[in-house]
Structure formats: C-alpha cells, structure tokens
Amino acid sequence: MNDLIEILEELHADVDFKNCVTLIDHNILDSFDIITLVADINSEFDVTIPAEEIIPENFNSAKALYALVERLME
Amino acid sequence: MKKKIILLSISAILLFGALFLLEKLLMPKHVSGIVEGSLIESYYNEKLKHDILFVGDCEVYENFSPVTLWENYGYTSFIRGSAQQLIWQSYYLLEETFEYEKPDVVVFNVLAMKYDTPQKEAYNRMTLDGMAFSKSKLEAINASMLPEEHMIDYIFPFLRYHSRWSSLTKDDFQYMFSKKPLFHNGYYMRVDVKPVEYIPKKKKLSNYEFGEFSYKYLEMMTNLCKENGVELVLIKSPTLYPVWYDEWDQQMIDYAKDHNLMYFNFIDHIEEAGIDFNTDTYDAGLHLNITGAEKMSLYFGEILKEQFDIIDRRNDPVYAEAWIEKSTFYYKMRDQQYHELETYGEIMMYGEVVK
Amino acid sequence: MLFTSYSFIVFIAVLFVLYYIIPKKYQWILLLVASYFFYGLMSIKYLGYILVTTVTTFYAGRQLKRQNLYQKDYLKEHKADMSREDKKAFKEQIKKDKKIYFLACILVNFGILAFTKYTNFVIYNVNHISEMFGNDIVLSFWNIALPMGISFYTFKSMSYLIDIHRDKSQGANSLFKFALFVSFFPQIIQGPISRFEHLSKTLYGPHTFDYDRVAFGLQRILWGFFKKLVIADRLLIAVNTLKNSPEQYSGGFVLVLMLMYSFELYADFTGGIDIAIGIGQVFGVTIEENFNRPYFAKNITDFWRRWHITMGAWFRDYVFYPLSVSKRMLKLSKWARKNFGDAIGRRLPVYISTLIVWFTTGIWHGASWNFIAWGLANGIVIIISLELKPYYKWFHSKFNVADKRVFHAFQIIRTVLLVSSIRLFDVYKNVPLTFKMLGSMFTAQNYSSLFNGSLLELGLAMYDYVIVFGGLGVLLIVSLIQRKSNVRLQLASKPVHIRHAAFLMLILSLLVFGAYGAGYDASQFIYNQF
Numbered sequence: 001m002n003d004l005i006e007i008l009e010e011l012h013a014d015v016d017f018k019n020c021v022t023l024i025d026h027n028i029l030d031s032f033d034i035i036t037l038v039a040d041i042n043s044e045f046d047v048t049i050p051a052e053e054i055i056p057e058n059f060n061s062a063k064a065l066y067a068l069v070e071r072l073m074e
Numbered sequence: 075m076k077k078k079i080i081l082l083s084i085s086a087i088l089l090f091g092a093l094f095l096l097e098k099l100l101m102p103k104h105v106s107g108i109v110e111g112s113l114i115e116s117y118y119n120e121k122l123k124h125d126i127l128f129v130g131d132c133e134v135y136e137n138f139s140p141v142t143l144w145e146n147y148g149y150t151s152f153i154r155g156s157a158q159q160l161i162w163q164s165y166y167l168l169e170e171t172f173e174y175e176k177p178d179v180v181v182f183n184v185l186a187m188k189y190d191t192p193q194k195e196a197y198n199r200m201t202l203d204g205m206a207f208s209k210s211k212l213e214a215i216n217a218s219m220l221p222e223e224h225m226i227d228y229i230f231p232f233l234r235y236h237s238r239w240s241s242l243t244k245d246d247f248q249y250m251f252s253k254k255p256l257f258h259n260g261y262y263m264r265v266d267v268k269p270v271e272y273i274p275k276k277k278k279l280s281n282y283e284f285g286e287f288s289y290k291y292l293e294m295m296t297n298l299c300k301e302n303g304v305e306l307v308l309i310k311s312p313t314l315y316p317v318w319y320d321e322w323d324q325q326m327i328d329y330a331k332d333h334n335l336m337y338f339n340f341i342d343h344i345e346e347a348g349i350d351f352n353t354d355t356y357d358a359g360l361h362l363n364i365t366g367a368e369k370m371s372l373y374f375g376e377i378l379k380e381q382f383d384i385i386d387r388r389n390d391p392v393y394a395e396a397w398i399e400k401s402t403f404y405y406k407m408r409d410q411q412y413h414e415l416e417t418y419g420e421i422m423m424y425g426e427v428v429k
Numbered sequence: 430m431l432f433t434s435y436s437f438i439v440f441i442a443v444l445f446v447l448y449y450i451i452p453k454k455y456q457w458i459l460l461l462v463a464s465y466f467f468y469g470l471m472s473i474k475y476l477g478y479i480l481v482t483t484v485t486t487f488y489a490g491r492q493l494k495r496q497n498l499y500q501k502d503y504l505k506e507h508k509a510d511m512s513r514e515d516k517k518a519f520k521e522q523i524k525k526d527k528k529i530y531f532l533a534c535i536l537v538n539f540g541i542l543a544f545t546k547y548t549n550f551v552i553y554n555v556n557h558i559s560e561m562f563g564n565d566i567v568l569s570f571w572n573i574a575l576p577m578g579i580s581f582y583t584f585k586s587m588s589y590l591i592d593i594h595r596d597k598s599q600g601a602n603s604l605f606k607f608a609l610f611v612s613f614f615p616q617i618i619q620g621p622i623s624r625f626e627h628l629s630k631t632l633y634g635p636h637t638f639d640y641d642r643v644a645f646g647l648q649r650i651l652w653g654f655f656k657k658l659v660i661a662d663r664l665l666i667a668v669n670t671l672k673n674s675p676e677q678y679s680g681g682f683v684l685v686l687m688l689m690y691s692f693e694l695y696a697d698f699t700g701g702i703d704i705a706i707g708i709g710q711v712f713g714v715t716i717e718e719n720f721n722r723p724y725f726a727k728n729i730t731d732f733w734r735r736w737h738i739t740m741g742a743w744f745r746d747y748v749f750y751p752l753s754v755s756k757r758m759l760k761l762s763k764w765a766r767k768n769f770g771d772a773i774g775r776r777l778p779v780y781i782s783t784l785i786v787w788f789t790t791g792i793w794h795g796a797s798w799n800f801i802a803w804g805l806a807n808g809i810v811i812i813i814s815l816e817l818k819p820y821y822k823w824f825h826s827k828f829n830v831a832d833k834r835v836f837h838a839f840q841i842i843r844t845v846l847l848v849s850s851i852r853l854f855d856v857y858k859n860v861p862l863t864f865k866m867l868g869s870m871f872t873a874q875n876y877s878s879l880f881n882g883s884l885l886e887l888g889l890a891m892y893d894y895v896i897v898f899g900g901l902g903v904l905l906i907v908s909l910i911q912r913k914s915n916v917r918l919q920l921a922s923k924p925v926h927i928r929h930a931a932f933l934m935l936i937l938s939l940l941v942f943g944a945y946g947a948g949y950d951a952s953q954f955i956y957n958q959f
Contacts, residue, residue: 027734030730031745031749031750032730032779032783032815034750035749035750035753035754035778035779035782036775036778036779038753038754038759039754039759039762039775039778042759042763043763043766048754048756048759049754050754051595051746051750051751051754051755052595052596052597054746054750054754074513075640078640081925081929084929085929085932085933088933089933089936089937092933092937093937093940096937096941100941195947224435226435227946227947232940233940233945233946234946234947236940236941236942236943236946237944237946239941239942240890240892240893
C-alpha cells in the first residue's frame with residue numbers, strides 16, 4: 001500500500017492520498033494522471049489495469065485503487 | 075391544482091393578448107409610400123350595396139373612377155383591386171364578396187391571365203393581408219403561396235412581420251387599429267401628368283398560350299358569376315405597356331365567345347374614349363391618371379348603360395347622402411394633390427412615393 | 430425537421446398529448462414510432478443504415494451477454510474443482526469466443542460509418558497524391574449521402590456493445606427497446622451521446638404526468654429556442670459575412686469573427702442540447718448534460734471536460750484509456766523508459782494517445798483536413814499545457830495569485846481565446862487559409878477600422894448588436910447563478926406572478942426578437958409592374 005502511495009505522491013506531492021476519497025470526483029487526478037499511474041503500477045506491481053476498470057469507483061481513493069491492484073494480482 | 079390551471083389560463087390570456095397587440099403594431103400599415111397595400115381592406119368599411127364590382131390588378135384600380143360613374147350614371151361601384159392581383163386571388167376575392175353582396179356586374183381585367191403561377195411574396199401579402207379571415211382567404215393563400223412560405227405566417231402575420239420591431243414609425247402606432255381613408259371606393263388617385271415618351275418594343279414569346287391554372291380560375295370565375303346571377307364582363311384596360319399580345323387578345327375573344335361573355339379590349343377604344351396619352355397618364359403610359367380614369371369611366375359607363383339594366387340610384391336619399399360624402403372627399407383630395415403639385419412639384423400626400 | 434421549425438413544434442405537441450393519454454406501458458413504443466417517423470421524414474432513403482446498425486449491434490450484444498452469463502455461471506458452479514490455471518484458460522477461451530462477435534459487429538458498423546462518411550475524402554486524397562506526381566485524377570467521387578445522425582447513433586451503439594463486452598452492462602432485453610435507444614429522436618441530430626445504462630433507467634417508462642417536471646422541461650426547451658433564435662441565428666449573419674470574404678476581412682476582423690463564432694456556436698449548440706434535454710424531461714426521460722459552462726474553464730483540458738461532455742467521455746473511455754493502457758503501449762513505455770529515461774518514458778503513452786484521440790476526434794467531426802488540423806491543434810495545445818505544468822508550479826510558488834479573481838479572469842480569457850482561435854479551422858474550412866488569417870491577426874494594422882462603422886456592414890444593425898449583447902448578458906447571469914444552484918428551481922421558489930412574468934417575457938422576446946422568418950425588407954414591396 002505504501003508503494004502505491006509513493007507512486008501517487010510522485011504525481012501530486014501536495015495531495016493527502018491516505019485520506020482523500022474524491023480523487024476523480026474533484027478532478028484531483030485527471031485522465032493523464034491516470035494513465036501515468038497505470039503505467040507506473042504496471043512497472044511496480046506487474047499488473048495490467050484493463051481500460052474497463054478505469055472507473056471512478058476504482059480510482060477515487062488510494063484504498064480503492066489498492067483493492068483493484070490486489071484483485072488483479074490474483 | 076385548480077389554482078395552477080387558473081394561473082396558467084391568466085398567463086395564457088396575457089400572452090395572447092400581448093401577441094395580438096404586438097401583431098397590430100408590427101404589421102406594415104401601408105399608409106405612406108406603397109399605400110396600395112391598404113386597398114383590399116378598404117372594402118369592409120362600405121355600408122351600402124355596389125351594383126358594379128371591379129376586380130383585378132392596378133389596371134382596374136388606377137383606370138376607373140367610381141365617383142365618376144356615380145355622378146354621371148348613378149351607378150354604385152367598388153374596385154377590389156390590388157397590386158399584381160393574380161387571377162386566383164381575384165376569384166377568391168369575388169367568392170368572398172358574394173358573401174356580403176351580389177352585384178349586377180363584375181368587371182375583370184384579364185391581364186392577370188399571363189400569370190399562371192405564384193409570383194412574389196411581397197405582392198401576395200399586399201393582396202392577402204387585407205382580406206378578412208374566411209375560408210376564401212385560406213384558399214387564396216393556399217393558391218398563392220410560394221414553396222418556401224407557410225400558411226401559418228398568413229394566419230398569424232405576427233410571425234412574418236415580427237422583425238419590424240426595429241423599424242417602427244409613428245404611423246405604426248397611430249394606425250394600429252384603423253386606417254385613414256386613402257382611396258375612393260378602391261380608386262387610387264393620381265393627378266400628376268407624365269406623357270408617354272417611349273414604348274419598348276414588343277418581345278417575341280415562345281408560347282402565347284395562357285396557362286392551365288389561369289384558365290381553370292377563369293372558368294371558376296365564370297361559373298361563380300353564373301351561379302350567383304351576376305354578369306361577368308372581361309376587359310383589357312387601355313394601357314400602352316406591358317404588352318398585350320394579339321395572340322392573348324384572340325384567346326380572350328375566343329373564351330368570351332365560347333362562354334357567352336362580353337370582352338372589351340379597350341386598347342382599341344383609346345381614341346374613341348378620348349384618352350390622350352400626353353395628358354391622361356402619370357407614368358408614361360402604364361396607368362391613367364385622374365383625367366384618364368374619368369374619361370374611361372364615362373366611356374365604360376355608356377357601354378354598361380347600353381348592355382345592362384343597372385339601377386340609377388341618384389334618387390335614393392340613402393345612397394345620395396353616402397355618395398355626396400364620397401364625392402366631397404374625392405374632390406378634396408384632387409384639389410390637395412393639385413396644390414401639392416403646384417407647390418412642391420410632386421404629390422406628397424402618399425408619403426414618399428416610390429415608383 | 431429542424432428543432433426550430435413549425436412542423437417540429439406541431440410534432441412535439443401532438444406527441445405530448447398522445448404520450449400522456451395512452452396506457453403507460455405503451456409510452457416507449459410511441460417514442461419508438463415517433464423516432465422512426467422523425468427519422469423517416471428527414472432521411473427515409475437511409476433508414477436501412479440505422480436498421481442494420483440496430484440489428485447487428487443488438488444481436489452481437491446479446492451473444493456477448495450470453496457468453497458473460499455463461500462464464501459467470503460456469504465459474505460459480507465449478508468454483509471448487511477448477512485450478513487457477515484452469516480458470517485463466519477458461520476465461521481466455523470465452524474471451525476468444527466473444528472476440529469474433531465483437532469484432533464483426535464493430536467492423537460492420539464502423540465500416541458503414543467509414544464508407545458513408547470518408548469514402549470521398551479518401552478519393553480526394555488519392556487524386557491529390559496522383560496529381561502531385563503529375564498524373565491525372567484517378568478516381569471520381571461517389572454519390573454517397575450521409576445518413577442523418579450516423580456519427581451519433583453509431584457511437585451510441587458501439588458504446589452499448591463495448592459496455593456489454595466489458596460486462597459493465599446487461600444490455601436491452603428486446604430488439605425494439607434497443608431500437609428506441611439508438612434512434613431516440615431528441616438526440617439523433619446532435620447528441621448528447623447517451624450511455625445505455627444511464628438512458629435505459631428512464632427511457633422505457635412508465636411515466637406519469639408530473640406538472641413540475643413537464644414545466645421544467647418546457648422551460649428548458651424555451652430557453653434553448655431563445656438561445657438559438659435570438660442569439661445564434663442573429664450572430665450567424667455576421668459570421669457568414671466575415672468568413673465568406675477572408676481577403677476583405679483579415680486582421681482585426683479575424684478576432685471579431687473568432688469571438689462572434691465562439692458565441693454563435695455556443696448559443697446554437699447548447700441551445701439545441703437544451704431543447705433535446707428539455708424534450709426528454711417533458712417525456713420523463715433523463716438525458717445526460719453535455720455542457721458545463723465551458724467558457725468558465727481555466728485551461729484547455731478543463732474546457733474539454735465542459736464542452737460536448739458526452740463526446741469527450743466517449744473518446745476517453747473507448748479510445749484514450751484502452752489505447753494508453755494497452756499491452757502494446759505499456760511495452761512501448763517500458764522500452765522508452767529503458768532507452769530514453771523516465772522523463773520520456775512517462776510522456777510517451779500520454780502524448781501518443783492524446784494525439785491519436787484528437788486525430789480521431791477531429792475526423793469524427795468531419796471528413797476533411799481542416800477538421801483533422803482542428804483536432805490535432807487541440808491535442809498539441811493540450812500536450813503543451815502538460816509540458817508547461819512544472820513552470821506553472823514554479824510561477825505559483827513565486828507569485829501568490831492562484832486564488833485571485835483577476836488571475837482567474839486571465840485564465841478564463843486565455844482559454845476562450847485559445848479554443849476560439851483553434852476553431853478557426855472549422856470556420857474557414859481550409860487549413861492554409863486558417864493559418865494565414867490567424868497570422869494576419871498579429872500583423873494587420875486595421876484594428877482601428879473596426880471602430881469606423883464597418884461592424885455595422887456585416888448584416889447586423891446597431892439594434893441587432895444590442896439584442897445580442899443583451900442576450901449574452903442574460904446567458905451570463907444565468908450561468909453565474911447556475912454555479913451555485915438550479916435556475917429553474919430558483920425561479921420556482923419565487924412568487925407566481927414573477928415567475929410567469931419572467932417566462933412571458935422570455936416567450937415574447939423570443940417571438941419578437943428571434944432571427945427567424947423572411948424578415949422585413951421594405952424594398953421588396955416596391956410595386957413594379959415589370
């Protein structure tokens with residue numbers, strides 16, 4: 001989880017990723033951030049997030065994102 | 075819920091009331107400049123009967139004078155003419171008029187036979203806008219509309235004229251609900267003189283046959299008059315231009331013969347009627363002026379006297395009174411026009427006269 | 430039928446009465462009939478195209494859904510006795526099976542779109558190339574007409590298919606219900622591009638007559654009419670004058686054209702969408718919003734989240750993301766990172782995907798180079814703005830202006846000018862000319878001539894400008910209010926007579942000031958016997 005937070009903070013240092021749950025709804029992460037994230041996650045965790053999983057529910061919080069990553073790792 | 079309906083109804087009434095007033099305001103009044111637009115509606119002010127009814131284009135409303143017919147023969151007449159009145163418009167105007175009265179004689183100028191199809195939206199408007207709402211009006215609109223027009227623009231002229239909001243004048247406010255009198259039982263008076271100078275040469279046409287549509291409506295007109303016991307008289311007004319081809323003339327002669335109607339080509343009667351195109355025209359031979367119209371009316375009146383038994387109503391006090399008023403107005407306008415001619419060199423009373 | 434035509438108003442009025450008279454379970458059928466009637470009226474020869482799309486997509490979708498269900502049930506049933514590898518292999522097999530139907534349907538439908546829309550563009554370019562080599566024209570143009578709304582309904586249908594393929598949607602349970610989704614008349618001409626899962630929630634009814642909802646819908650339609658007739662159609666007159674004579678109207682006039690077109694397009698497009706959404710509301714159907722006060726955007730990326738929202742979302746979800754997170758792209762990214770470092774490696778998928786998306790967005794708008802140029806220009810500006818991010822950051826760390834209103838105003842004006850100038854590709858419809866005209870804005874000396882009355886010779890008189898500015902002013906006020914609350918709700922809370930008076934004024938100004946009808950040209954009435 002901390003690795004993920006690190007990746008996120010690399011994109012936006014000033015955001016509180018531990019607690020924020022409106023990353024998509026409040027446009028904190030835009031579509032460019034998302035694909036950079038996906039590439040970074042691919043590098044780091046060796047999982048491919050398919051396009052259909054790029055939905056607000058999965059990206060609104062670091063927690064949700066990590067859950068997705070874990071699911072894909074299975 | 076009931077309250078909502080009541081409130082909505084009130085708002086709807088306010089809306090339609092506002093639109094009604096705006097329509098009256100925005101419609102062109104035709105009281106200056108091109109006043110011909112006011113011709114058609116002037117009929118509805120009439121209270122007494124007319125034994126002779128003229129119908130057709132400018133060659134009727136500028137070349138005949140009802141006041142002259144009254145003074146010399148006691149004939150009551152009205153000219154339901156308008157700018158470039160097309161034959162089907164003439165038909166429907168007649169049909170409508172017969173709802174109000176049945177004259178003894180209807181006179182129709184056959185120049186309109188040359189227009190077989192709808193021509194110009196602006197002219198349609200000048201004829202149709204003035205008609206009172208009736209089935210005949212709807213049918214006239216239908217026959218007159220150009221492909222890009224809509225019936226609804228005629229039923230609610232507001233839709234056609236709404237953009238006039240930016241060019242409203244004092245006239246629009248002053249004459250919102252009624253017009254000032256401008257004509258003399260449909261006669262458009264001009265006292266000025268412009269002699270004939272030059273008549274353009276006749277162009278040859280590829281086809282001289284009048285169109286199917288024109289004949290259709292001529293038939294309908296013939297039948298309508300017959301059914302209503304009215305005598306239809308076909309005429310060609312005495313003008314030098316536009317060209318009235320011999321081939322056209324022949325068609326009218328033939329038609330009249332086939333249908334037992336009278337047809338007079340007054341171009342052939344110019345000399346006999348005493349018309350002099352040096353003094354009797356105000357636009358170099360297109361139309362007659364007041365002196366020409368009076369001469370024409372005298373001449374035509376004689377013909378009518380010979381052919382028909384139209385009542386001389388000069389002894390009827392009701393008619394006599396009404397027509398005294400009309401004559402007074404007629405001569406007053408004539409004098410005023412002569413005065414303007416002398417003082418300003420041109421006639422001013424119609425606003426800017428555009429020719 | 431144009432939205433702003435008498436016949437359309439009659440159509441809606443009749444439909445409205447019927448809709449609330451018939452039994453509720455038939456309401457969606459009535460909408461289907463009305464939609465096909467509407468389509469047939471405009472485009473009966475091309476009814477075949479929309480039918481093909483509807484049928485192929487529905488049945489392909491149904492097949493995919495079957496596969497999805499089969500996969501789910503099978504895995505559930507055999508949860509215990511399947512190993513992880515087995516499960517993976519099974520899923521792979523299903524994926525393969527789905528692929529055939531999926532690809533076939535996509536190919537057929539995009540194929541139709543490509544054929545009808547782009548054949549002549551391809552021919553044009555082939556001929557051009559042939560001419561460049563000194564040869565004659567090779568191919569002659571085909572006489573293909575574009576079926577109405579094909580860009581919109583194809584995209585709607587394909588999103589339906591893709592969502593089922595991704596198991597994000599169950600799809601429609603009847604061909605006719607799906608047919609309504611595809612052909613739904615308020616959105617067939619210019620969108621919004623609805624998603625099935627969203628529209629289907631309210632499309633099929635039943636709908637009871639709800640006075641407030643219908644009133645809101647009618648108000649929205651009225652507002653759309655106002656924008657189109659009073660503002661857009663009026664500005665269009667001047668826009669046409671300016672764009673049709675570029676040699677005469679260069680330099681300062683290009684700036685005027687740019688701004689006029691921006692407001693004309695805004696009023697026309699959002700007006701049309703208001704009418705569409707308003708109609709939906711009248712019938713109880715919720716259609717997605719397509720605009721979110723776009724001219725309040727602070728940068729171009731934000732702008733494209735606010736303008737033609739459903740189109741942007743479509744390209745984002747079905748082109749941008751799939752492309753940028755595809756295996757190939759990730760591989761490319763990794764390769765780039767290894768060979769050119771992190772900086773380039775990170776940028777590559779973003780930039781390539783962005784350009785491809787904007788290329789396709791451009792070409793979706795129209796089959797010509799000026800649209801491609803327009804699309805790419807947007808893409809390039811977006812990329813530049815991404816590149817400039819660190820510099821902005823530095824700027825904001827030095828100067829504390831981020832919250833200041835003046836700075837916001839600057840950002841807004843900058844964005845408006847930027848998107849308006851890119852739009853000139855769409856205005857002049859000619860790439861080299863557009864560059865020339867853009868350049869002339871900076872080199873020309875004729876800015877002063879804008880004030881010598883030449884603006885009154887574009888077909889609009891002073892009072893027309895007064896109306897336009899008045900209309901835009903009302904628009905601005907409404908937009909400002911909308912930031913905080915729903916305008917119609919606000920009005921609904923005011924006393925009745927104020928509310929009714931406001932709408933009365935709106936209707937009357939629409940009817941009087943709308944730029945519709947033949948206009949009044951006094952010279953028309955000159956009576957001439959000739």
